[in-house]
Amino acid sequence: MRDFKDAEHLFRLLSVFVVGLIAFLLLRGSMVPRSFGQYGHYRGNAIAEIAASPISFAGHQACETCHSEIVEQKLKGKHARVNCEACHGPLAKHTEDPGSVTPVKLVPATLCIRCHEANAAKPKSFPQIVSAEHAGGTSCELCHKPHSPAINTEAGR
Amino acid sequence: MNITRRRLLLLTPAAAIAWKYVLASTPEDAPNYKVSEHWWGMLLDITRCIGCGNCVRACQIENHVPDGYFRTWVERYHVSDWSFDNPKVDSPDGGKNGFPAASDSSGKNFFVPKLCNHCKDSPCTQVCPVGATFDSPDGVVLIDQTYCLGCRYCIQACPYGCRYLHPTKEVADKCSLCYHRITKGLTTACAENCPTGARQLADLKNPKDPIHEFLKTHSVQVLKPHLATGAKVFYNGLDGSVR
Numbered sequence: 151m152r153d154f155k156d157a158e159h160l161f162r163l164l165s166v167f168v169v170g171l172i173a174f175l176l177l178r179g180s181m182v183p184r185s186f187g188q189y190g191h192y193r194g195n196a197i198a199e200i201a202a203s204p205i206s207f208a209g210h211q212a213c214e215t216c217h218s219e220i221v222e223q224k225l226k227g228k229h230a231r232v233n234c235e236a237c238h239g240p241l242a243k244h245t246e247d248p249g250s251v252t253p254v255k256l257v258p259a260t261l262c263i264r265c266h267e268a269n270a271a272k273p274k275s276f277p278q279i280v281s282a283e284h285a286g287g288t289s290c291e292l293c294h295k296p297h298s299p300a301i302n303t304e305a306g307r
Numbered sequence: 308m309n310i311t312r313r314r315l316l317l318l319t320p321a322a323a324i325a326w327k328y329v330l331a332s333t334p335e336d337a338p339n340y341k342v343s344e345h346w347w348g349m350l351l352d353i354t355r356c357i358g359c360g361n362c363v364r365a366c367q368i369e370n371h372v373p374d375g376y377f378r379t380w381v382e383r384y385h386v387s388d389w390s391f392d393n394p395k396v397d398s399p400d401g402g403k404n405g406f407p408a409a410s411d412s413s414g415k416n417f418f419v420p421k422l423c424n425h426c427k428d429s430p431c432t433q434v435c436p437v438g439a440t441f442d443s444p445d446g447v448v449l450i451d452q453t454y455c456l457g458c459r460y461c462i463q464a465c466p467y468g469c470r471y472l473h474p475t476k477e478v479a480d481k482c483s484l485c486y487h488r489i490t491k492g493l494t495t496a497c498a499e500n501c502p503t504g505a506r507q508l509a510d511l512k513n514p515k516d517p518i519h520e521f522l523k524t525h526s527v528q529v530l531k532p533h534l535a536t537g538a539k540v541f542y543n544g545l546d547g548s549v550r
Binding site: 171183186190191207209232269276 | 316319320340342354355356357358359360361365368369383384385405406408409412416417418438439440441442443444449451453454483486487488490491493494496499500501502503504
């Protein structure tokens with residue numbers, strides 16, 4: 151220990167560093183979220199938190215469990231692969247509580263032309279009409295039933 | 308054991324490190340979904356898009372996107388034969404309410420839906436200084452909004468213009484590929500509401516996903532491939548004039 155005779159000031163300095171290091175580690179431990187670094191340089195729990203947000207659109211599978219007769223109608227027509235909520239809007243609340251939350255009645259005049267109004271940018275194979283000329287103001291659903299839109303089909307009647 | 312002052316001083320940093328591991332060993336419950344089993348992307352079929360704006364409206368409702376901001380939007384391109392490099396592009400209110408009739412129906416007209424490309428090597432996550440935006444293990448670029456500072460680096464870094472600063476939360480926001488839906492076994496709100504099937508969610512790790520057959524049989528492109536971002540939103544029928 152003779153070599154350390156005049157080195158007391160060095161040990162004092164070292165103890166300052168050690169105390170500083172401990173303080174740093176304690177602060178870091180309390181400030182960095184526990185799941186940080188679980189998968190990468192981010193808070194791992196954020197994934198589960200984002201996944202836990204509630205949904206607004208229930209998905210057509212949920213609709214089809216109850217409304218099987220509509221599914222059959224749709225399968226016969228051109229709208230077979232148009233999902234329910236594409237027209238009827240977000241109805242996750244309706245699937246949770248079908249009694250008190252009911253979908254609103256749709257207005258065909260605005261709904262149909264949203265897709266079928268003629269536009270040069272639409273694919274040529276997509277059925278398009280110029281609504282001002284097509285039926286002279288007659289409401290769409292007088293001829294076309296929305297769930298199976300072709301005229302003169304059994305399902306359309 | 309005799310604890311001298313010196314020994315105590317030596318023991319305390321070790322105890323501090325040990326305490327950190329004690330804190331870290333309380334992981335939250337994992338959701339009933341295995342991130343390692345999925346690798347998400349999306350397929351956009353331009354030849355089917357009719358510009359109805361259903362996807363834009365559905366996204367705004369599902370994700371509470373404020374008016375005037377978009378996680379997804381639809382652009383209309385007009386390309387004339389003599390100016391291939393200068394297409395005319397319009398997107399009134401993000402295409403949310405459809406598009407008015409084209410003023411010029413000559414040349415080539417088509418719709419291009421856009422959204423976050425969920426890049427494998429995403430420029431936005433590389434610039435985040437705090438680790439608030441990240442690539443999830445299942446290939447979705449997400450934002451931890453409780454951690455975001457709102458510094459806007461990521462908004463500038465995204466070469467596709469897919470990010471915005473949320474006006475009230477004052478944090479970065481963008482398409483999450485409806486992460487809260489796809490982890491529940493549903494498709495995204497935009498794909499669910501697309502009447503023509505122009506948008507399809509794709510799980511590239513699922514061998515039964517129809518995306519594999521589609522990619523095999525079609526000429527598919529991503530946006531700005533020269534940037535090597537590893538974009539996972541695949542476009543079928545993408546015109547060379549699309550930026």
